[in-house]
Amino acid sequence: MDDLKLHRSKGMIISPEITSALPYSEVEDITKEILEKTHFRPKLGIICGSGLGGLAESIENAEVIDYSEITGFPVSTVPGHAGRLVFGKLSGKPVVLMQGRAHIYEGYPLHKITLPVRVMKLMGVTTLIVTNAAGGLNENYRVGDIMIIKDHINLPGFSGVNPLVGPNDIKFGPRFPAMSTAYDMGLRQTAKRIAKELGFSDFVREGVYVMLGGPSFETVTECRMLRMVGADATGMSTVPEVIIANHCGIRIMGLSLITNCCVMEYDSPKVANHKEVLETGQMRSKDLQKLVSTMVKELEL
Numbered sequence: 001m002d003d004l005k006l007h008r009s010k011g012m013i014i015s016p017e018i019t020s021a022l023p024y025s026e027v028e029d030i031t032k033e034i035l036e037k038t039h040f041r042p043k044l045g046i047i048c049g050s051g052l053g054g055l056a057e058s059i060e061n062a063e064v065i066d067y068s069e070i071t072g073f074p075v076s077t078v079p080g081h082a083g084r085l086v087f088g089k090l091s092g093k094p095v096v097l098m099q100g101r102a103h104i105y106e107g108y109p110l111h112k113i114t115l116p117v118r119v120m121k122l123m124g125v126t127t128l129i130v131t132n133a134a135g136g137l138n139e140n141y142r143v144g145d146i147m148i149i150k151d152h153i154n155l156p157g158f159s160g161v162n163p164l165v166g167p168n169d170i171k172f173g174p175r176f177p178a179m180s181t182a183y184d185m186g187l188r189q190t191a192k193r194i195a196k197e198l199g200f201s202d203f204v205r206e207g208v209y210v211m212l213g214g215p216s217f218e219t220v221t222e223c224r225m226l227r228m229v230g231a232d233a234t235g236m237s238t239v240p241e242v243i244i245a246n247h248c249g250i251r252i253m254g255l256s257l258i259t260n261c262c263v264m265e266y267d268s269p270k271v272a273n274h275k276e277v278l279e280t281g282q283m284r285s286k287d288l289q290k291l292v293s294t295m296v297k298e299l300e301l
């Protein structure tokens with residue numbers, strides 16, 4: 001008996017949110033629907049964070065599908081997230097790139113936010129590069145730094161907000177997936193070496209990302225608390241996608257662009273804002289493209 005039937009047979013109450021997570025067969029149907037629109041068969045997936053959609057500029061022979069044309073996909077509502085799936089070649093390798101993502105604060109349930117990751121898996125994607133814009137908590141970080149993510153804190157997960165809540169389909173992955181090795185060590189080492197070779201060492205770091213639900217930015221005390229527990233950068237995304245990708249055995253690399261420094265002092269006149277986030281994305285866009293495309297050249301997929 002599958003997990004969902006088991007839940008029902010025990011008379012368990014399942015919230016509408018949980019029952020509406022798509023079964024494997026429907027994810028297969030959506031994958032088929034997409035693959036009929038492109039001849040690319042990507043093994044690498046890329047998710048672009050706020051203002052980072054410029055990564056699509058490095059893609060050759062691009063074929064583009066709007067999320068609004070894909071069954072079940074969340075449509076982006078935030079500036080800096082175009083909401084398009086871009087297929088093509090990056091450094092000679094077939095890739096699928098998400099130009100924009102959905103977030104909890106837009107009102108989307110986690111299973112919808114992470115559906116594209118499961119679709120990537122069924123397309124044959126084995127490696128995922130996930131990017132985001134984030135606020136720097138580490139006092140040594142500067143605006144424009146790129147942080148290779150070595151670990152995350154799933155703060156919403158502390159209160160049960162996790163994309164894997166609900167019946168587990170073993171076809172996707174195990175009931176209790178480990179997360180301590182989610183950010184592949186080999187990929188992180190390669191990224192650090194390439195950053196050095198490109199002369200990027202001054203602004204490439206490695207650190208811990210913490211996810212909050214948003215959309216409000218952090219208070220001063222929240223920032224101080226997050227720093228105390230070991231977070232280097234804070235944002236409102238990425239973690240659900242990483243959990244789902246890791247659950248289904250996709251190798252992951254995460255990159256945060258530090259778009260603003262978190263306000264750590266009471267009575268400071270500085271405030272976080274989305275405009276600054278997008279402007280920093282623009283400022284560092286070429287370097288990020290260079291780092292990603294050089295990495296992709298070396299990747300064995």
Ligand SMILES: O=P(O)(O)O[C@H]1O[C@H](CO)[C@@H](O)[C@H]1O
Pocket residue numbers: 048049050051078101103131132133134214235236237238273274277
């Ligand atoms: O995480 P991404 O999608 O890059 O976006 C980040 O930037 C937005 C805030 O400016 C938030 O959505 C935050 O999560």
Ligand SMILES: Nc1nc2[nH]cnc2c(=O)[nH]1
Pocket residue numbers: 133134135136212214216217218234235236259260261262272277
């Ligand atoms: N939560 C959060 N998300 C961000 N995204 C970009 N900057 C920030 C920030 O300072 N805080």
